[in-house]
Amino acid sequence: MARAWCQADKTLMRVLAGLLLxxxxxxxxxxxxxxxxTEPRDGTVLTQAPKTVQLRFNxxxxxxxxxxxxxxxxxxxxxxxxAKGEAITITLPPGLPQGTQIVSYRVISxxxxxxxxxVTFSIGAPTANRAPESTDRGIDxxxxxxxxxxxxxxxxxxxxxxxxxxxxxxxxAAALIEVALIIGIVSAAASLGLQGLDLxxxxxxxxxxxxxxxxxxxxxxxxxxxIAIVALGLGHLASRSGGSRTLSAIALAGAxxxxxxxxxxxxxxxxxxxxxxxxxxxxxxxxxxxxxxPLVALIRTSGGAxxxxxxxxxxxAMPVVGLLALTGLTLAAIQLESVxxxxxxxxxxxxxxxxxxxxxxxxxxxxxxxxxxxxxxQDAAAAR
Numbered sequence: 001m002a003r004a005w006c007q008a009d010k011t012l013m014r015v016l017a018g019l020l021l022x023x024x025x026x027x028x029x030x031x032x033x034x035x036x037x038t039e040p041r042d043g044t045v046l047t048q049a050p051k052t053v054q055l056r057f058n059x060x061x062x063x064x065x066x067x068x069x070x071x072x073x074x075x076x077x078x079x080x081x082x083a084k085g086e087a088i089t090i091t092l093p094p095g096l097p098q099g100t101q102i103v104s105y106r107v108i109s110x111x112x113x114x115x116x117x118x119v120t121f122s123i124g125a126p127t128a129n130r131a132p133e134s135t136d137r138g139i140d141x142x143x144x145x146x147x148x149x150x151x152x153x154x155x156x157x158x159x160x161x162x163x164x165x166x167x168x169x170x171x172x173a174a175a176l177i178e179v180a181l182i183i184g185i186v187s188a189a190a191s192l193g194l195q196g197l198d199l200x201x202x203x204x205x206x207x208x209x210x211x212x213x214x215x216x217x218x219x220x221x222x223x224x225x226x227i228a229i230v231a232l233g234l235g236h237l238a239s240r241s242g243g244s245r246t247l248s249a250i251a252l253a254g255a256x257x258x259x260x261x262x263x264x265x266x267x268x269x270x271x272x273x274x275x276x277x278x279x280x281x282x283x284x285x286x287x288x289x290x291x292x293x294p295l296v297a298l299i300r301t302s303g304g305a306x307x308x309x310x311x312x313x314x315x316x317a318m319p320v321v322g323l324l325a326l327t328g329l330t331l332a333a334i335q336l337e338s339v340x341x342x343x344x345x346x347x348x349x350x351x352x353x354x355x356x357x358x359x360x361x362x363x364x365x366x367x368x369x370x371x372x373x374x375x376x377x378q379d380a381a382a383a384r
Contacts, residue, residue: 004162015077033057033109034118036086042119044300049096049123053103055088061107061115061221065197068123071127083107085226099127112221112262113284114198139204143194146187150228153184154255154282158235158248159290164239167316168309172320173297177290178239186254188225224262256283265331274334284324288317315370321362328358365366 040046056065056103063083067077068090078154080091080231090103104118120129157180164171196212199219206212217223231254238247259282260266266278291313298306342348375383 015203024360026374032105032269033061033115035060035105035119036148038119040121043121045122045124047124048093049094049101053090053092053119053121055090055103055105055119056105057086057088057090057109059110060085061088061109062115062199062215063105063107064114064215065104065106065201066090067104067201068092069102069104069129071097071101071123071129073129081091092265096123098124100129102129102158106199108195108221110267112195112219112224113264116193117247139194139198143191146191146194149183149187150191150225151184153182153187153232153235154228154258155286155289156293157181157184157290158255159286159288160294161235161239161290162248162252162287163291163294163313165245167291168294168298170298171328172301174239176293176297180235181232181236181239185229185236188228188232192222192225195219195221203382211215218375220262220267224258227254227261228258231258251288252283256280258282265335268331270333274331277330280323281327283329284327287320288324291317299376302375303381303384305329307373307377310373310376314373318371319366323356356364 028225035055036058037054039054040050061083063081064082064306066079066081066088068079070076076093078093082091083091088105088107100120100122102118102120104116104317106114106116108114134227139209157177160173160177160180164174164177181262184377193207193213193216196214196216197206200206200212202209217226230252234254235251238244238251256279260275263278266275269273295306295310295313298309335344336342336348342352372383
């Protein structure tokens with residue numbers, strides 16, 4: 001029996017990790033800011049050097065690393081960069097050598113995600129020149145890892161604390177929830193510095209500098225991560241203060257606010273609809289996923305005595321999952337241009353997989369509610 005429970009715990013952790021990864025991937029899947037216009041145009045051959053280069057995007061951006069590599073391959077430090085709203089103007093130095101010049105850019109869009117690229121123009125005739133590597137693979141991997149850790153804290157940590165204080169009304173899987181909260185706080189803080197490094201195009205050693213942190217704080221991602229840190233801290237206090245229901249409810253609301261403060265889904269028009277939808281969706285996800293680990297722990301240790309908790313969760317979960325589905329479909333409808341995009345775009349494919357998994361989970365929920373829970377009331381070990 002102990003071996004079976006151990007296997008069940010491992011399965012639960014795999015399912016939870018998979019769901020968190022899907023949430024992370026879906027948040028990244030939609031389109032971000034894109035370069036709409038350049039002057040001079042990309043690839044243009046000119047008889048003489050222009051005084052400025054203008055980059056115009058399809059939405060407001062925050063400029064990070066904007067560099068000029070001249071035709072000799074030299075990174076020029078004598079350019080002047082002026083960023084206002086959708087436009088970035090680069091004033092070029094005099095005396096550029098004949099050949100191909102490269103302007104590389106690294107900006108952050110309104111949804112808090114970095115966008116990189118490069119444009120070229122030639123003076124006289126094109127020559128061989130190469131843009132710098134766009135992204136540090138190590139930093140890119142760390143950004144994804146910290147984002148997964150942040151979601152673990154927001155959903156499994158804060159959601160778990162809320163479940164213990166409002167549904168279970170006793171401690172279960174408390175150590176696991178505490179670990180999730182700590183991982184979330186560390187990940188949120190690290191994400192801020194890593195996004196600044198990515199935006200500036202700096203190596204990991206640049207994390208000790210002030211500039212990357214300051215720049216990241218000035219983007220939409222900054223407030224989102226600060227709200228997350230406060231919410232995770234309140235969740236930690238709620239788990240330590242003898243079970244404060246008020247603090248856990250505020251922390252749960254904070255998890256939703258953090259998600260609604262940044263991200264493409266939240267900033268997509270009309271924001272009066274998308275931001276509240278993301279808030280409700282995030283709170284519902286935290287409520288549902290946060291309950292998994294403590295539910296397993298309660299049933300494992302208490303058996304049939306856990307039935308009142310299971311029933312309370314079941315009654316509360318039905319309207320919450322309804323809101324989860326409604327807001328998820330609303331956001332998907334806003335971001336998908338057509339039904340065919342479910343199979344032809346990255347966002348649509350990930351969403352299709354997510355919908356299949358949610359349907360499977362709802363089927364399991366129906367089995368639990370209408371067959372296993374009544375059997376558990378009769379103290380059937382197999383139902384537990």
